[in-house]
Amino acid sequence: MSGAAEVSGKININNSIVNGDLAITSPSIEFQDGRCENLNAAIKTIEEIPPAAAGKPWFSDLVSQATVAISKVRFRRLPRRSVEGSLQARNDLVTFDRLIVRRKKTNSQ
Secondary structure (H helix, E strand, O other): OEEEEEEEEEEEEEOOEEEEEEEEEEEEEEEOOEEEEEEEEEEEEEEEOOOHHHOOOOOOOEEEEEEEEEEEEEEOOOOOEEEEEEEEEEOOEEEEEEEEEEEOOOOOO
8 A cells, every 4th residue: 555644633642532533535545456545534532541451352341423426436457447335333343324435437338
């Protein structure tokens, strides 16, 4: 994976509770067999960090919400696509509330 991204926002930790509100942007990211442009994401998260002796996995008690929008997604030989979506995560369960993938129309369509 290569490219540059900017992450802005805040992460606050108080009484073993982590609150985060982050924005991620990238003009272009390349990955194996593809690339994407204009990535925009927003993530809100909260987690109560258990004591180390509790032996819980890192995602235990993690609750987060995210939105993402990406344009000009190319993967292998597939036509360009754009992706928009929102999702939630609670513990180890990720739920997509909305996911829209649009394909760029080609001359043969």
